[in-house]
Amino acid sequence: MIIIEPGSHLRAREASLFERSESPKETKQGNIPKIQGSQAPHLSSPHPPLRSLRRSRYTSRNNQHIQMKHILKIMALVVAISAIWISLLETSVIPRSYTWLLPVYLIMSLGCYGLLMVGVGLMLFPTCPQEAVLLQKDIGEAKEFLKGKGVDVGSD
């Protein structure tokens, strides 16, 4: 009996599309069994399991350091801005009725900035129509192949 991991040929195709396949999720699989025979001619080789596993552990530890420094930077910025604002209030440069204006304004502008980034990202999203067509063809071939081997593929 041939043990076929569902979607393994698609993952191999993904590996050829995105060269930096360092995500820890993909490397958990270990040895992906090759589909035997000549039924899948356009497959690339399966994942190199051990090398990318070692690399993913190193990058995740590095990631934690980078996240810590980032948080410290953000907190320092917040403390500095609040210090400036409170000093301005205390020395009566700005009347007390304006106390809440700056924090609310900063939060509002942060929300607006996030929304703007989402909108801009949506507008500039890169789609690959040729790859989409090829992917659909791959899915069709895989479904036929599996049906021929007697494996139950889901309904369309």
Next chain:
Amino acid sequence: MELADKAVGCFLSAISLTIFIYYTFWVIILPFVESDHFIHGYFLPQEFAILIPVFAGVALLSILCVFVGYVMLKSKAKKKKQT
């Protein structure tokens, strides 16, 4: 499909830019304009500049909490039905 995405993205960024410009004008520029300028008619009084974002933030947080609670209850009911 890409056109729908682009339209939604354009709409979102337009809304965010409008809100940002209006709010900046309201909070930062308007206090330095004399009281009897015509532009004051287009902006609500200054107390609303704080009330409206705070109100919207509180509403957003409460909607999020309600949604999270609803999802948790639904998953618990599903688990009870399975076992």
